[in-house]
Amino acid sequence: MQKLIKNINYFIRKIKNNDQDVWDELEEQMILSDVNASCAQKIISDVQSEVYARKINEPEAVKTLLKQKIAALLGNHQRHRLNTSEKKPTVYLLVGVNGVGKTSTLAKLAHMLQKKEKRVLIAAADTYRAAAVEQLQAYAQRLGIDMVRHQRNSDPGAVVFDSIEKSMAKDIDFLLVDTAGRMQTSYNLMEELKKIKRVVLKKTNKVPDETLLVVDSTTGQNAIFQATTFHKALDLTGVVLTKTDGTSKGGIILSLQDELGLPVKMVTYGEKLEHIAYFDPVKYVDMLIN
Amino acid sequence: MFDFLSAKFEDLFYKIKNKGKLSPKDLDQAFREIKLALLEADVNFKVVKDLLEKIKQKAVGDRITESLTPYQQVVKIVNDEITRILGSSTAKVNLAAKPPTVIMMVGLQGTGKTSAVVKLANYLKNEKNKTVSVVAADTYRPAAVDQLKDMSEAIGVQVYWEKTKDPVQISKRGVQKFRKQGSDLVIIDTAGRLHIDKPMMQEIASIKKSVNPHQVFLVLDAMTGQEAVNIAQTFNAQVEFDGIILTKLDSDTRGGAALSVYYVVRKPIKFISTGEKISDFALFHPDRIASRILGMGDLLTLVENAEKTIDEEKAKKFEQRIRKNELNFEDFVEQIKSLKKMGSLQQVFSMLPKAGKNKMLKDINVDDSQLKPVEAIIGSMTKEERRKPHIINGSRKKRIARGSGTSVAAVNKLLKQFSNTKKMLRQFSGMDQEADFPFHKMK
Numbered sequence A: 001m002q003k004l005i006k007n008i009n010y011f012i013r014k015i016k017n018n019d020q021d022v023w024d025e026l027e028e029q030m031i032l033s034d035v036n037a038s039c040a041q042k043i044i045s046d047v048q049s050e051v052y053a054r055k056i057n058e059p060e061a062v063k064t065l066l067k068q069k070i071a072a073l074l075g076n077h078q079r080h081r082l083n084t085s086e087k088k089p090t091v092y093l094l095v096g097v098n099g100v101g102k103t104s105t106l107a108k109l110a111h112m113l114q115k116k117e118k119r120v121l122i123a124a125a126d127t128y129r130a131a132a133v134e135q136l137q138a139y140a141q142r143l144g145i146d147m148v149r150h151q152r153n154s155d156p157g158a159v160v161f162d163s164i165e166k167s168m169a170k171d172i173d174f175l176l177v178d179t180a181g182r183m184q185t186s187y188n189l190m191e192e193l194k195k196i197k198r199v200v201l202k203k204t205n206k207v208p209d210e211t212l213l214v215v216d217s218t219t220g221q222n223a224i225f226q227a228t229t230f231h232k233a234l235d236l237t238g239v240v241l242t243k244t245d246g247t248s249k250g251g252i253i254l255s256l257q258d259e260l261g262l263p264v265k266m267v268t269y270g271e272k273l274e275h276i277a278y279f280d281p282v283k284y285v286d287m288l289i290n
Numbered sequence B: 001m002f003d004f005l006s007a008k009f010e011d012l013f014y015k016i017k018n019k020g021k022l023s024p025k026d027l028d029q030a031f032r033e034i035k036l037a038l039l040e041a042d043v044n045f046k047v048v049k050d051l052l053e054k055i056k057q058k059a060v061g062d063r064i065t066e067s068l069t070p071y072q073q074v075v076k077i078v079n080d081e082i083t084r085i086l087g088s089s090t091a092k093v094n095l096a097a098k099p100p101t102v103i104m105m106v107g108l109q110g111t112g113k114t115s116a117v118v119k120l121a122n123y124l125k126n127e128k129n130k131t132v133s134v135v136a137a138d139t140y141r142p143a144a145v146d147q148l149k150d151m152s153e154a155i156g157v158q159v160y161w162e163k164t165k166d167p168v169q170i171s172k173r174g175v176q177k178f179r180k181q182g183s184d185l186v187i188i189d190t191a192g193r194l195h196i197d198k199p200m201m202q203e204i205a206s207i208k209k210s211v212n213p214h215q216v217f218l219v220l221d222a223m224t225g226q227e228a229v230n231i232a233q234t235f236n237a238q239v240e241f242d243g244i245i246l247t248k249l250d251s252d253t254r255g256g257a258a259l260s261v262y263y264v265v266r267k268p269i270k271f272i273s274t275g276e277k278i279s280d281f282a283l284f285h286p287d288r289i290a291s292r293i294l295g296m297g298d299l300l301t302l303v304e305n306a307e308k309t310i311d312e313e314k315a316k317k318f319e320q321r322i323r324k325n326e327l328n329f330e331d332f333v334e335q336i337k338s339l340k341k342m343g344s345l346q347q348v349f350s351m352l353p354k355a356g357k358n359k360m361l362k363d364i365n366v367d368d369s370q371l372k373p374v375e376a377i378i379g380s381m382t383k384e385e386r387r388k389p390h391i392i393n394g395s396r397k398k399r400i401a402r403g404s405g406t407s408v409a410a411v412n413k414l415l416k417q418f419s420n421t422k423k424m425l426r427q428f429s430g431m432d433q434e435a436d437f438p439f440h441k442m443k
Helices: A004-014 A021-032 A039-051 A057-075 A104-113 A130-142 A158-168 A187-203 A222-234 A254-259 A279-288 B004-019 B025-038 B045-061 B071-085 B113-128 B144-154 B166-182 B198-213 B228-238 B256-264 B284-295 B297-310 B312-325 B330-340 B345-351 B359-363 B370-380 B385-389 B394-402 B410-427
Strands: A092-096 A121-124 A146-147 A174-180 A210-216 A239-240 A264-268 A276-278 B101-108 B132-137 B158-160 B185-190 B217-222 B243-247 B269-273 B281-284
Touching: A004 B269, A021 A039, A021 B045, A039 A254, A039 B025, A057 A092, A057 A254, A057 A279, A092 A104, A092 A187, A092 A222, A092 B228, A104 A121, A104 A130, A104 A174, A104 A239, A104 A264, A104 A276, A121 A130, A121 A158, A130 A146, A130 B144, A158 A174, A158 A187, A158 B359, A174 A187, A187 A222, A187 B284, A187 B312, A210 A222, A210 A264, A239 A254, A254 A264, B025 B045, B045 B256, B045 B297, B071 B256, B101 B113, B101 B198, B113 B132, B113 B144, B113 B185, B113 B243, B113 B269, B132 B166, B132 B269, B144 B158, B158 B243, B166 B185, B166 B198, B185 B359, B198 B228, B217 B228, B217 B256, B228 B256, B243 B256, B256 B269, B330 B370, B330 B385, B370 B394, B370 B410, B394 B410
Parallel strands: A092 A174, A092 A210, A121 A146, A121 A174, A210 A239, A239 A264, B101 B185, B101 B217, B132 B158, B132 B185, B217 B243, B243 B269
Antiparallel strands: A264 A276, B269 B281
């Protein structure tokens, strides 16, 4: 991230000298941050035409303009809050491909809600991966949160069914559902997720309040395919961007918002349970370009 | 895998192909498209630049614009260059002169190290006939040890684990134990770590120092973006690795990371992991992947799998039956069986050439579960019905639907599909071409 910032500052100095290559290099830097190539081109040509039209040659003004463009694309603060429902329990469903950090995100989310003195229940609906339930159980124990689990390889829909019953009986505020990682190309497993969603609808008379796609910030352009397929199947409400403490810039979120209208709602950034935060587009852009 | 790049190149070459000769402008357009396609495929920007430079030079040198077969030539140049970047020969696992060969696996969190450890163990056990043991040195992720134990026990591989938390000591004691026990190979599973996490990177360096492994493999997620290069470089600087295992290639990832990594760190990709099953693991063939990128499909692998599983006698008979238009449901069942032996339908499909502009193939959803009702329906037919599908009338359909727990509509659908398949097979084998001559060219 530091390197990118340095580079952008360098470019902005060059813009002052009206160097045409600057734009190409700026595009290169965005692409190296995993911003989609077409998306980068679009933003840059946008900024470019405005810079020329308004005869901007102050680096600070160019910088502000670029920030504004990206921030505008990512939307405002308000939209990125997590939905809650009047009727208990509020249900959050976490989905995503293998290895993006769904289970640890769920634990972090549980911890966050617990700190707000909410009653939380966890549904271990990843009945597939070896020891997935044990991993979640370890977190649940650490947090002192109840968890509903079934046998390995049992129907995840049934786990969700039971968890909702238990939530209602125990006056639970938030039910967090962990699902098995799956490649978006697996037709069967995508159908299974639809079923989980149907179970929620049937038992609570509403769809999950949040259906969040967990995306690893290290992921490249495939994130667009992931989001497109999961969104088509499940009507996602947003994205959780994980592992943002690494060197990857997660530039792919620009396309998730731009093409699919999916806002990043939360980010996670470390191994500790506290390492979760609401996503703030303005801060993100500040970090990207400053 | 790599479907996206294939699709892009196909579109591009389709345009060129229809033109015959290339103008310099076409060539520029072609390079632009190649650049975008490679970037969209997550190939590192710097690698893309370099690759394009080489391709351009060659294209000019080969006087492509004057060629009457520019399509073939551009394909060849791009193919050669991609193969060159990926390395041109299939990598092997080097075994130590004196067993056990110790292999250590490293990588970021969530790349699939633990699964790769078990898959590699299974591969070495079955393909190389070796005794393989594994050491659980991931003391960080909750239940990581349980996962390794569960998966290893399922394939009869012994696991060394401890309740202690020091991965260096665990690795040391694990290797010692299996050395005494006479294992041929020992694979160490380590915790996922960020390449910029200094204490964790020091830890992995000390594990390496203490067990002195013969091979270190970096496990890399095929969906990784531009950072793949930095990740590989940093790990290589800290614990010089010998090869890469590329995981999650069963997704629709464009897999450009594979192209970048070899190019930058000069370490070969040794294995690829292509699915949830333990057997979804194979040696990496750079030349095959390159032709796949170009939309020519991984036919070599398909043929190899087919050779392993298909009975030649049966295949001959099947072909004769197509010729004579005698295909019936018994053949159908036979075909489904041998197809299944070759792997999941999805895998088989991904190896086929994309057949140009065939939208039908592109949108097809292949999933093994879709075969189940088909098998049930055929199972509910009488022998006679299977041999002579045309005798299946309304009342027979009702009976079959009841017997298979499906519906008459489903039975109808299958019968329709069957007759279409029959037609298609005849067309593929080229026997129907005369039938619509000269009109088939106008389609």
